Amino acid sequence: MEQKSLNKIIEESIKKNWNCPALSDYKGVTLYYRDVARRIEKIHIMLDMCGVNKGDKIAICSRNQANWAVTFLAALTYGAVPVPLLHEFKSGNIHHLVNHSESRVLFVGDSIWEDLTQSEMPGLEAIILINDFSLLYAKSQEIESAREHLNELFGKKYPRSFHPECVSYHEDSPEELAMINYTSGTSGFSKGVMLPYRSLLSNVYFGKMAEPHLDNSTNCVSMLPTAHMYGMMFEFLLEFCVGTHVHFLNKLPTPKIILDAMGTVKPDVVISVPLVIEKIYKKKLEPIINRRDIRLLLRLPIIDEMIQKKINAQLETAFGGQFREVIIGGAAFNREAEAFFKKIGFRYTVGYGMTECGPIITYAPWDQNRLYSCGKAAPRMQIKIDSDDPQNIPGQIMVKGDNVFLGYFKNEEATKEAFTEDGWFKTGDMGVIDSDGFLYIKGRCKSMILGPSGQNIYPEEIEGEINNMPYVVESLVIEEKGRLVALVYPDYEMATADGLNNAQLLEKLKLSIKEMNEHVPNYCKVANVELFPEEFEKTPKKSIKRYLYQRSNE
16 A cells, blocks of 8 residues: 655655665765664754744755755654755845745755855754754754754663664655745745645655666666755655665766766666756767768668667766666757657657646656657646647646645745636646647746756846846847847937947946846856847737747757
């Protein structure tokens, strides 16, 4: 019978895999499941001394590392609500989100803490350095004393020894709030996605079904941000629940570092965003494919198959050679690269998900999925297309099911807008669905841009800043070839009055944008500015018709 409590699955995994490796920092320390259990227990003692109750929020902000996972599990199994924050957020955004989430404790990475100020987060009882769990700030003497005597307190609680039978965690219920995941870092547009336990549990069961070979003899490399649902769920939480050994890349995951880790760890499952795969395609494969001699050979019937097999074998080796399939999601996949990988028989599949679904919506195994499709509805999920002819005319993708979130934290208006009257979640994506249930995404009907690593970029936030700059009447931020471009309709009269020609005006705007780029997350940086000769075309509601200005990303 399926376990109905996620925390009980975590508890059972720890007991079953007590002497197996659980979490490693790549080329660093390894924690066994028994070590994770001890650290969880010590964090529980600390949370108790901080006066944290079940349902209280615990903010976590650091780069990927084993202790991030320990902290997340400790908050969850205590009955608190973890609030993962992207380490790429700027200090002002982190202050805002810690306060907005009503977090009682903040676990933070050392490099992030350097830019934070405790007085900006007055609701915190304690701030704990995630690298070694030392205390950075405590509101009371009792908390300081508890941290100082933590090993002693642990010893008093478990005087004989700490063994598997000592592990007993908060038993959750399906509709209970499990975690809050913020879709953005800035105050005006922050939306805290409230995910219930049923969503996390349903995603774990989906992962077990999709990757049934994962167990305590398998490995996984965690390279996506753990503060994002995609990386958190399928590169850490699922694996921990089945006993897999997770290796965290705690440095910036460049293709070189990723391939080095893949070759060393030889993971049994590979989770990726298109950017990584596309970079490998462009840097390693395109130069070979475009060689004149290879192009000629690829036209010969039998030889072309031999070359394709060789390229495929090299790719598989690059990813460690152990994986069952590479699951790609988080952003749109380059069609040329996708078609090539399909042609050579590379074991990849493209899934579709959103933070609001914790994250999975659709999936199909690599040997069943269809070119340019992102699979079929995941178990316990329903999909419909808001169109008179869903197979041919794109409409908004609507979903229902166990994975769907409860709503946005402290934002009833956004929550109400996200759902239809009969309870379907409006994804904001456009698509069609074929007669066999395979979904094909055709674009976005809302303005959000997906960053190269699956980050949610809200152009209105950036436009808000640009519109406040001198000489700017209005602006529009679009995506072009994976970069952000600002189209600006300037105040030409004012510029002329100040003696500026168009070239000088453009230079001034570029300087202002450069200054703005210094205080936004890397994935929100604007790469180029273009002057627009006239006002942007608008709807009767006076909002810009964004679709008229979109450009190809091929």
